[in-house]
Amino acid sequence: MANIITRRDTLMLGASAAAAVALSGGAGAQIQRANVNPPSWPIESGASLRMLRPVRFVQPDEEVFRANCARFTQQTGVQVRVDFVGWEDITQQTAVTANTGAGPDVIIGFNESPHIYVDKLVDLTDVAEYLGARYGGWLAMAQRYGKRHGTNNWIGIPFGASGGPLVWRKSAVNELGFQAPPDDHAGFLDLSKKLKAANKPSGFALGNAVGDGNGFANWLVWSHNGFLVDPDGNVAINSPETIAALEYLKELYATFIPGTIAWGDISNNRAYAAQELWLTANGVSLYFALKNDPATAPIAADTEHSLLPKGKAAASPMAGLTLNAMTFRHSRYPNAAKALIAFLMEAEQYDPWLQANLGYWSQPLAAYAASPVWQSDPKVAIFRDVMRSDYWIGYKGPISQASAAANADYIMVQMCAAVASGQSTPQQAAREAERRAQRFFRAR
Amino acid sequence: MNTTPTAVAAAPTRWTPPRREETWIGWLLDWKPFLIVMCLLPAVGLLTVFLTYPLGLGIWLAFTDTTIGRRGIWVGLENFIWLFEDPIFWSAVFYSVFYTAIATIGKFALGLWLALLLNNHLPIKSFIRAIILLPWIVPTVLSAIAFWWIYDPQFSIISYVFVDVLGWRDTNIDFISTAWPARWSLIAANIWRGIPFVAISLLAGLQTIPPSLYEAALLDGSTPWQRFRYITVPMIMPILAIVMTFSIIFTFTDFQLVYAITRGGPVNSTHLLATLAFQRGIPGGQLGEGAAIAVSMIPFLVFATLFSYFALARRKWQQGEAND
Numbered sequence: 001m002a003n004i005i006t007r008r009d010t011l012m013l014g015a016s017a018a019a020a021v022a023l024s025g026g027a028g029a030q031i032q033r034a035n036v037n038p039p040s041w042p043i044e045s046g047a048s049l050r051m052l053r054p055v056r057f058v059q060p061d062e063e064v065f066r067a068n069c070a071r072f073t074q075q076t077g078v079q080v081r082v083d084f085v086g087w088e089d090i091t092q093q094t095a096v097t098a099n100t101g102a103g104p105d106v107i108i109g110f111n112e113s114p115h116i117y118v119d120k121l122v123d124l125t126d127v128a129e130y131l132g133a134r135y136g137g138w139l140a141m142a143q144r145y146g147k148r149h150g151t152n153n154w155i156g157i158p159f160g161a162s163g164g165p166l167v168w169r170k171s172a173v174n175e176l177g178f179q180a181p182p183d184d185h186a187g188f189l190d191l192s193k194k195l196k197a198a199n200k201p202s203g204f205a206l207g208n209a210v211g212d213g214n215g216f217a218n219w220l221v222w223s224h225n226g227f228l229v230d231p232d233g234n235v236a237i238n239s240p241e242t243i244a245a246l247e248y249l250k251e252l253y254a255t256f257i258p259g260t261i262a263w264g265d266i267s268n269n270r271a272y273a274a275q276e277l278w279l280t281a282n283g284v285s286l287y288f289a290l291k292n293d294p295a296t297a298p299i300a301a302d303t304e305h306s307l308l309p310k311g312k313a314a315a316s317p318m319a320g321l322t323l324n325a326m327t328f329r330h331s332r333y334p335n336a337a338k339a340l341i342a343f344l345m346e347a348e349q350y351d352p353w354l355q356a357n358l359g360y361w362s363q364p365l366a367a368y369a370a371s372p373v374w375q376s377d378p379k380v381a382i383f384r385d386v387m388r389s390d391y392w393i394g395y396k397g398p399i400s401q402a403s404a405a406a407n408a409d410y411i412m413v414q415m416c417a418a419v420a421s422g423q424s425t426p427q428q429a430a431r432e433a434e435r436r437a438q439r440f441f442r443a444r
Numbered sequence: 445m446n447t448t449p450t451a452v453a454a455a456p457t458r459w460t461p462p463r464r465e466e467t468w469i470g471w472l473l474d475w476k477p478f479l480i481v482m483c484l485l486p487a488v489g490l491l492t493v494f495l496t497y498p499l500g501l502g503i504w505l506a507f508t509d510t511t512i513g514r515r516g517i518w519v520g521l522e523n524f525i526w527l528f529e530d531p532i533f534w535s536a537v538f539y540s541v542f543y544t545a546i547a548t549i550g551k552f553a554l555g556l557w558l559a560l561l562l563n564n565h566l567p568i569k570s571f572i573r574a575i576i577l578l579p580w581i582v583p584t585v586l587s588a589i590a591f592w593w594i595y596d597p598q599f600s601i602i603s604y605v606f607v608d609v610l611g612w613r614d615t616n617i618d619f620i621s622t623a624w625p626a627r628w629s630l631i632a633a634n635i636w637r638g639i640p641f642v643a644i645s646l647l648a649g650l651q652t653i654p655p656s657l658y659e660a661a662l663l664d665g666s667t668p669w670q671r672f673r674y675i676t677v678p679m680i681m682p683i684l685a686i687v688m689t690f691s692i693i694f695t696f697t698d699f700q701l702v703y704a705i706t707r708g709g710p711v712n713s714t715h716l717l718a719t720l721a722f723q724r725g726i727p728g729g730q731l732g733e734g735a736a737i738a739v740s741m742i743p744f745l746v747f748a749t750l751f752s753y754f755a756l757a758r759r760k761w762q763q764g765e766a767n768d
Contacts, residue, residue: 092726095513116513208707210727259597261710262621271598401511401729408727417711421622432531439526440730 114156142364160361223311229397246426555642
C-alpha cells in the first residue's frame with residue numbers, strides 16, 4: 001500500500017474531491033441514522049484539546065478535517081489544535097505521550113496503539129455504543145481494533161481503514177479466458193501461469209515491504225486457514241495449513257515477474273505503471289496515481305480491483321491499515337475529548353471527510369456505506385467493505401505490541417520469501433517463523 | 445651613591461596596583477583547580493549529555509527487555525543469550541565482517557591507485573581532485589537511492605543497457621534479489637562511495653614525501669616498483685593506518701546504504717549489525733534487543749581499531765625514535 005502522491009496528483013485529486021463534495025449536495029444527506037440521544041458529556045469549563053493524527057493521503061483530507069474541528073470549536077467553544085504527524089513518527093510520539101503522561105489529549109494512531117497503552121487510556125465505551133446505535137453498528141474489523149481483547153470495553157474509536165485488494169489489467173485477464181481472477185487457489189494459480197506464458201506476469205512483494213509484503217504473506221497463510229497465533233496468543237504458525245500455503249507459494253512464485261523478493265512497497269506500483277506487471281495487490285493509491293496522470297490514464301481505464309482469492313477461508317482474507325483514535329487519562333478534559341471524537345464521527349462531519357479521502361479510507365460504521373464516495377467511481381467501490389473483513393494484523397491472537405512487532409519485523413514475509421527463493425523448505429521456514437514469533441509473544 | 449632626594453623618596457613607595465576588596469569569588473577564581481574545573485565543565489557536560497549518556501543508556505538497555513511504550517526490567521544476559529542462538533544475528537555478524545573486509549580492501553586498493561595517479565602532474569589537477577571527491581560529498585542517502593535504482597530488479601539502467609540496448613542478455617540482471625549478488629552489490633556501492641576519502645587522504649600523505657628521496661633512489665638506479673615499495677609505502681604507512689582505522693569504523697557501522705537499498709533483504713541476508721539493531725529496536729519495537737545488537741558491535745570495533753594501530757602503525761619514529 002505504498003503511496004506515491006506527487007504534487008500534481010494532489011492538486012488533481014483535490015479538484016476532483018472538491019467536485020465530488022459539491023455534487024453530493026447536502027453532506028451526509030444519504031446517511032441513514034437512528035434517532036439516538038447522545039450521552040451527556042458536560043464539557044469542562046475552559047477546555048481546550050490537542051490532537052495528533054497521521055498526515056493526509058490527499059490535500060482535502062486535511063482541509064475537511066480542520067474545518068470539522070473548527071466547527072466543533074464554533075459549537076462548543078473548545079479550542080482544538082490538530083497536528084499532522086509523519087506516518088513513521090506517530091507510533092513513537094504515541095509512546096512518548098503515553099509514557100510521560102503529557103502532551104496531546106487525543107491521538108489518532110494506527111492499528112494496535114490503543115491496545116498497547118490500554119492502562120493509560122480513557123474508556124470510550126459510551127462513545128462507541130452511541131455511534132454504533134446511531135449509524136447501523138460497527139463493522140467487524142472496527143470492533144476488533146476498538147475493543148479491548150475479550151471484552152466489550154472500547155479503548156479506541158476506529159476512524160477508517162485502508163485495504164489492499166487485487167489490482168489487475170482487465171484486458172490481460174480477459175484475453176486468457178477469465179472474467180476476473182478466480183476465487184480458489186487452483187484457479188488463481190492457473191491464471192498466474194497463463195499470465196506468465198502470455199508474458200504479462202503477476203507479482204507480489206516478498207521483500208521487506210511493511211504494507212504490501214505483509215499484505216501478501218498474510219493473505220497466503222490466512223487463505224489456507226493458517227495463522228500466526230491462536231486466540232490466546234500462543235504461536236501457531238508451524239502448522240500443516242502454513243506448510244500447505246508455502247507449498248502453494250512455491251508454485252505461485254514461479255509465475256511471478258523476477259525480482260519480487262527485493263521489492264519494497266513502491267516496487268509493484270512502478271512495475272504496474274510501466275506495464276511490466278499485470279496483476280498485483282495494492283491500495284487504491286496505485287489506481288489514482290494512474291488515473292490522474294494523462295500518460296497512464298489508459299492503464300487506469302483497463303484496471304480493475306477485486307478481492308484476493310478466498311481460497312479455503314470463508315471470506316477473502318485482508319487486513320487493512322486502521323486509523324484508531326484514543327484519549328489519554330492525563331487529559332484534563334476527557335469529556336471534551338469524547339465529545340470531539342463523537343462529533344467527528346457524525347454524518348455532518350464524517351461523510352464530507354470520507355468523500356474528501358476519495359476511498360483511501362473506508363468507514364468503520366455500517367451506515368456510511370451509503371456515502372456518495374462509493375458511487376463516485378465504480379472501480380473504487382470495492383474499498384467500501386474493507387472494514388467488513390474478519391481479519392486483522394496478528395490474526396487470530398489478541399492485538400498487542402507483539403502482534404505489531406511480528407508484523408514490523410516481517411516474520412510472515414520472510415517465511416514466505418525464504419521458501420520462494422528456495423533458501424528453506426516450507427518446514428524449515430515455518431519452524432524459523434515459529435522460533436522468531438515465540439520471542440515476540442513470550443510472556444512478560 | 446649620589447641619589448636625588450626624590451628617588452630616595454620614591455623607593456619605599458613603589459607603585460602597587462590598587463587593592464581590590466578580597467572577596468570569596470575573587471579568591472575562588474584565582475584558585476587554579478577551580479578554574480580548571482570551570483573551563484572543562486562545558487566540554488565535559490556536552491560529552492556527558494551527548495556521548496556518555498546515550499552510550500551508557502544503550503548499554504543499560506541491552507540488559508533489559510524494554511520495548512517501545514513499555515519500561516523494561518533488568519534481564520541480565522537474556523538478550524545476548526537469545527542473540528547467540530539467533531541465526532539472523534550470526535548472519536549479520538558474518539556479513540558485517542565480510543562487508544567491512546572486502547569493502548576496505550577494495551577501497552584501499554583502488555583509492556591508493558587513484559592517489560598515485562593524482563599525485564602525478566596532470567593538467568587541471570585541482571579540478572580533477574575536486575571531481576573525485578563527489579561520491580563522498582553527496583549525502584549517502586542520495587547515492588544510496590541512486591544505487592537503489594541502478595540495482596532495481598525491473599528498472600536497472602545496467603540491465604536496460606545489456607538487455608534492450610546491446611541485446612546481450614534476455615533477462616534483467618539479478619542484483620539484489622538473491623543473497624550473494626545482493627551482498628556483492630552493496631559492497632560495490634560502498635567501495636564506490638568510500639574511494640574518494642581514501643584517495644584524497646592518501647594523496648595528502650603522498651605529497652608529504654620529500655622528492656629528494658625519489659631523486660636519490662633514481663640516482664641509485666631504482667625501478668619504479670622499488671621506489672614504491674621502499675619509499676612510498678613506508679612513508680605513507682602512518683597516514684594509511686589512520687585512514688584505515690576510520691574507514692573500518694565507518695564501514696562496519698554503515699547503515700544508510702544497506703537500509704536504503706535492501707533493508708537487510710533478501711530474507712535478512714544483507715543485514716549489517718547496525719541495520720539489524722535498528723530493525724529490531726525501532727520498527728520491531730524491541731529496544732532492549734536492538735541495544736544488545738548495537739552493544740555487540742563494540743568488541744569488533746575495538747579489535748579493528750587496535751589491529752590497524754598496532755599492525756600497521758608500530759613505527760618507532762612515530763614516537764620520535766629512529767627505526768630499527
